[in-house]
Amino acid sequence: MNGLEGIGALTFDVFGTVVDWRSSIIREGRALGERLGLAVDWEAFADDWRGLYHPSMEPVRTGERPWVPLDRLHRESLDTLAHRHGFADRVDAATLDALNLAWHRLDPWPDSAPGLTRLRRRYPLATLSNGNVALMVDLARHGGLPFDAILGAELARQYKPRPEVYLRTAEALGLAPEACLMVAAHNHDLKAAARLGLRTAYVIRPTQSGPAQTRDLGPEGDYDLVVESLEALADALGC
Amino acid sequence: MNGLEGIGALTFDVFGTVVDWRSSIIREGRALGERLGLAVDWEAFADDWRGLYHPSMEPVRTGERPWVPLDRLHRESLDTLAHRHGFADRVDAATLDALNLAWHRLDPWPDSAPGLTRLRRRYPLATLSNGNVALMVDLARHGGLPFDAILGAELARQYKPRPEVYLRTAEALGLAPEACLMVAAHNHDLKAAARLGLRTAYVIRPTQSGPAQTRDLGPEGDYDLVVESLEALADALGC
Numbered sequence: 001m002n003g004l005e006g007i008g009a010l011t012f013d014v015f016g017t018v019v020d021w022r023s024s025i026i027r028e029g030r031a032l033g034e035r036l037g038l039a040v041d042w043e044a045f046a047d048d049w050r051g052l053y054h055p056s057m058e059p060v061r062t063g064e065r066p067w068v069p070l071d072r073l074h075r076e077s078l079d080t081l082a083h084r085h086g087f088a089d090r091v092d093a094a095t096l097d098a099l100n101l102a103w104h105r106l107d108p109w110p111d112s113a114p115g116l117t118r119l120r121r122r123y124p125l126a127t128l129s130n131g132n133v134a135l136m137v138d139l140a141r142h143g144g145l146p147f148d149a150i151l152g153a154e155l156a157r158q159y160k161p162r163p164e165v166y167l168r169t170a171e172a173l174g175l176a177p178e179a180c181l182m183v184a185a186h187n188h189d190l191k192a193a194a195r196l197g198l199r200t201a202y203v204i205r206p207t208q209s210g211p212a213q214t215r216d217l218g219p220e221g222d223y224d225l226v227v228e229s230l231e232a233l234a235d236a237l238g239c
Numbered sequence: 240m241n242g243l244e245g246i247g248a249l250t251f252d253v254f255g256t257v258v259d260w261r262s263s264i265i266r267e268g269r270a271l272g273e274r275l276g277l278a279v280d281w282e283a284f285a286d287d288w289r290g291l292y293h294p295s296m297e298p299v300r301t302g303e304r305p306w307v308p309l310d311r312l313h314r315e316s317l318d319t320l321a322h323r324h325g326f327a328d329r330v331d332a333a334t335l336d337a338l339n340l341a342w343h344r345l346d347p348w349p350d351s352a353p354g355l356t357r358l359r360r361r362y363p364l365a366t367l368s369n370g371n372v373a374l375m376v377d378l379a380r381h382g383g384l385p386f387d388a389i390l391g392a393e394l395a396r397q398y399k400p401r402p403e404v405y406l407r408t409a410e411a412l413g414l415a416p417e418a419c420l421m422v423a424a425h426n427h428d429l430k431a432a433a434r435l436g437l438r439t440a441y442v443i444r445p446t447q448s449g450p451a452q453t454r455d456l457g458p459e460g461d462y463d464l465v466v467e468s469l470e471a472l473a474d475a476l477g478c
Contacts, residue, residue: 150388
């Protein structure tokens with residue numbers, strides 16, 4: 001039996017793997033900056049926002065803080081960044097609330113919707129993301145991404161790479177971990193999934209963090225599949 | 240403001256409201272009976288299976304029993320019914336496991352897929368059912384039902400009409416209860432939803448429990464909408 005028999009569903013990391021968060025956040029920031037006449041380096045701002053992503057989840061992972069959805073963590077980080085980038089006194093809370101929804105409107109990579117559409121003919125597709133349900137629903141509707149279910153962090157009320165996020169998702173799909181193929185562009189995510197028995201597909205997204213990306217330039221583990229796009233994943237799975 | 244302004248998402252009961260569970264279960268039972276030469280009244284069998292639905296959930300609702308998904312409760316009820324209907328010694332466990340999956344292949348009412356497709360253009364659509372995620376994913380794929388998210392019982396690890404099932408679903412959608420329109424063909428479900436602040440749409444499904452149906456023949460509450468199909472719901476909401 002090769003590594004790909006018996007797969008019952010595909011589970012997807014989303015930020016960076018399915019959607020291009022960085023370009024989308026920069027675009028939304030620039031639009032706001034032009035409207036309000038703000039002199040902000042929106043590339044640095046986008047990188048800083050994502051930079052606060054893992055630190056903001058850490059107190060939930062350790063149990064210091066009860067579950068809060070990613071929308072709330074993004075919003076708290078945005079308060080910090082509005083000060084750091086010098087526009088806190090130029091915007092009101094409603095404007096920041098609206099900017100926070102930029103994460104609900106991230107554009108997919110060009111191969112994502114066509115790749116998922118092909119994959120879905122054969123497999124149920126579920127998100128296994130740290131994004132909350134409302135965010136993922138908006139993202140899927142925005143990008144025409146045909147997920148069958150939004151699972152992951154909010155179902156488990158915990159954040160990856162905590163094991164229960166992967167295990168609850170497999171359980172909800174009615175599958176053993178071994179029957180789930182975890183698809184991600186991040187080594188730490190796939191390594192956490194593999195430790196729990198999930199199969200793994202690494203998607204090479206070498207500019208997901210911008211032109212100066214230094215991590216996740218390629219696979220650093222023994223994954224079942226390594227592909228360059230979700231269409232290539234559909235090819236590899238015969239979809 | 241009328242009762243329908245400010246709706247951010249539609250949440251659906253599924254068994255009886257979106258899918259015709261009874262005809263589908265009878266059909267699957269008859270197919271099995273013909274294959275194995277079983278003399279069983281499959282209409283009575285279907286009614287009995289559904290009859291054990293609420294009693295089987297009750298120990299979870301009261302907290303006597305930890306959460307188990309509906310697939311498991313259906314399977315336990317099936318053991319009881321195989322004895323009651325006299326075919327327990329004619330089938331093995333694998334055959335009963337396969338019959339249990341009949342609930343994953345229930346056919347939608349004829350108006351369901353076209354109605355949901357129209358409604359989805361304007362509103363996110365989520366299941367708010369007692370069915371577990373794996374069951375709902377299969378059902379949606381089987382019937383071409385374009386739900387954006389599978390929420391409800393498994394997210395809350397509790398069964399309707401317990402309040403947390405409705406409240407967790409609204410929370411996951413990022414909405415106040417008042418911004419959710421609960422769509423169901425059952426008075427007890429809509430009354431529980433209305434007590435928590437959700438808006439309500441009653442769908443008249445007068446044969447969901449067969450020709451001898453005596454309950455839920457029509458609305459018994461002051462609902463925001465009463466319609467005869469999901470296409471009529473799309474009409475009423477201007478979709």
